[in-house]
Amino acid sequence: MKNKIAVVLPLTENYSLKYSGAVSLFIKEYTKISKYEYRIYGNTDKKDIIDKNYINVDIGNSKLTSSNVKYSELLVDEISKFNPDIIEIHNRPQIAKILKEKTKKKIILHIANDPLSLRGSSLSSDREYLLENIDKIIFVSSYIKDQFFKNINFKNTDKTQIVYHGINKENKFPKKxxxxxxxxxxxxxxxxxxxxxxxxxxxxxxxxxxxxxxxxxxxxxxxxxxxxxxxxxxxxxxxxxxxxxxxxxxxxxxxxxxxxxxxxxxxxxxxxxxxxxxxxxxxxxxxxxxxxxxxxxxxxxxxxxxxxxxxxxxxxxxxxxxxxxxxDLRNKSKELDIIRDKLINKKININFNNPIKIIHIADTHIRHNGRLYYSTSKKINNGFLMNGYNVLTISDRDILSTSKNIYDFEGKKKLSSIVLSSVNNFKPDLIMLGHADNLPVDPLAKIRKNFSDIKISQWFLDPLIKTGPDYVKNKNRILSKKEVIDATFLTTSPEKVSFLNSNCFFIPNPADPSIDTNCFYEKTKTFDIFIAISHGQHRGTLKNNHSDPREKFINNIVSKSNDISFKIFGMNNSQPIWGDEFFEKLSKCRLAINISRGEPIKYYSSDRITSTMANGVATICDKKYSFQDFFKNNELITYENDKDLLNKINFYKKNETKLTIIGKKGREKYFKLFNNKLVTNYMVKKSLGIKLNKLIWMK
CATH class of the missing domain: 3.40.50.2000 (Glycogen Phosphorylase B;)
Structure with missing residues (x-):
């Protein structure tokens, strides 16, 4: 037996052969090929109705109540006779709100007009209500989605999605x-x-x-x-x-x-x-x-x-x-059916178990309200869990942000106390530090003295380039706890960093199958090039009167690219993007340029390369990073200089099929070599002195 969908048209939409608008045309077409059973509800005086699944709801002369309210009341009665699994409302947020409250059914709201001009979504409070109460909101374009999220803190949720209207194409090119x-x-x-x-x-x-x-x-x-x-x-x-x-x-x-x-x-x-x-x-x-x-x-x-x-x-x-x-209409209809499937049948499975015990002290960004949910610290934490390790996570910077007082001006005393108590209660095999710069060395030294079997390691993601940004600061950070550290893992080739000892190991920026879930090479694209930089992920916004050296390089590339469309964030007064908005913008682009701060150094990249490659976007980067040690030219594109970069951008503009292959193969190789389960297993076993089967990047 088919699941049933009730589709509600706006009062002004004519579901007729001659006077159909864009909404009616799309509904007519996708309902014919969808696997669901449909009833379509509307209000029209036209006689040339498109198909027999249409039910006309005559509101008559409604003087005491608004037309939409009267329409909604009649819809409740009509729809109850059909008893659908989902009610889909097109372009009428006010009606969606009423039907949700009256029917208690799962509601999908399709928005194909500027939501700021629609009754029931014009105010930010209206849109926040919709996000909290409507099961799914589907936008007809990224432009409409951007309009919806104006003046709303939550820029993207799993309740929203873009599904473009599709049409069928003729098999043969028509005579012109x-x-x-x-x-x-x-x-x-x-x-x-x-x-x-x-x-x-x-x-x-x-x-x-x-x-x-x-x-x-x-x-x-x-x-x-x-x-x-x-x-x-x-x-x-x-x-x-x-x-x-x-x-x-x-x-x-x-x-x-x-x-x-x-x-x-x-x-x-x-x-x-x-x-x-x-x-x-x-x-x-x-x-x-x-x-x-x-x-x-x-x-x-x-x-x-x-x-x-x-x-x-x-x-x-x-x-x-x-x-x-x-x-393509069929693809769009499938997208919609997948959305309906997930609403009707939602399953979650979690399973983990292993005796190795780890305290992971790293920023989990609770104070950022999910803006950095795809951070490397979270991917590392997830990798520990995926290996079945028993993990206790201490978010040092979140603790500091809530612990400062006149007796503990920086909050470090409270943090130290929590770490010591946790070690005493949990008794880990390994303490893994991740950029825990504000944790004093004293409590770690005390742990060393009292728990001789506990290993202490650290991971470090920032650049260590002599001519690059923050070199002295980053050097001091990584060496600040050297007397208590058993192993250091960094995203730069240790052979290129002169001040490190032999217990330093390269790790790639890890991909996480629970976060990097996208196969964007399968998506239709509307822009050519994606570039995203920032003035620091913790800050989240552009600094005043601050210039990033990468901006000159980027502006030069843009100025020399005539027929190329760019999506650039983090410069030229375009704020950086975070959270799901980052992936939504990324998904619309055919090629991502990976640009890290400072001069290229072997194997170093910001973790943005993971967000692009592991989500199936063809990526290009400077050859001097030496990533060709891991990836073939049909998995990652490299360039030697500005001219070579421009030539390759123009070449792949005309060869999108190759980009699709590179996006797909690059994602597959990235997960094969650099997934967080492999990376964290390497980190733990190296720290504890356990033998392991090595991959190409492992020392």
């Missing part, structure tokens, strides 16, 4: 006429006035081209006259698609922030050379297009003229858009 098409409301918000003026100029210039306009707008009259400028009015969906397929060029010059832009998706799937404005979610609609960063009659005229004159460009835009259709 010398025609330019505009589809949509004929108003200034859609840029119709700009399109009309530019088109008239084009028709005067190119005598063998014509223009077709599909749509109307009773509230705003904008008229253009030319014998080859054909205004067709509002057509049904199938007729509109036929017109798009025959057209060589499709233009979407919106002034307003489009939530996504279905016409642009349809244009790409139909093999049109597509021109869009850089508004809202439009850049997310297709991979190959021309973007108008400045929207004007001149810029649009020049773009159309360029495509008409340059047949090779036109052919490339058309064929590449057709071949690389990124919003």
């Amino acid at each position: 006429n010398k025609n330019i098409i505009f589809v949509g409301k004929l108003n200034t918000s859609k840029g119709y006035d700009i399109f009309g003026k530019a088109s008239i100029q084009i028709l005067e210039k190119f005598k063998d081209w014509s223009v077709e306009v599909v749509g109307d707008e009773p509230r705003e009259k904008i008229n253009f006259t030319h014998k080859r400028f054909k205004k067709l009015g509002w057509l049904n969906y199938q007729d509109t698609i036929k017109r798009i397929k025959k057209s060589a060029i499709c233009v979407i010059p919106s002034r307003w922030e489009e939530p996504l832009g279905r016409v642009a998706i349809e244009s790409g799937a139909a093999g049109c050379a597509t021109i869009i404005s850089n508004k809202g979610g439009l850049p997310e609609t297709l991979k190959h297009k021309l973007i108008l960063n400045t929207l004007s009659v001149k810029s649009l005229h020049d773009a159309i003229s360029k495509i008409i004159k340059n047949k090779k460009l036109r052919d490339n835009l058309q064929v590449n858009a057709f071949k690389n259709h990124i919003h």
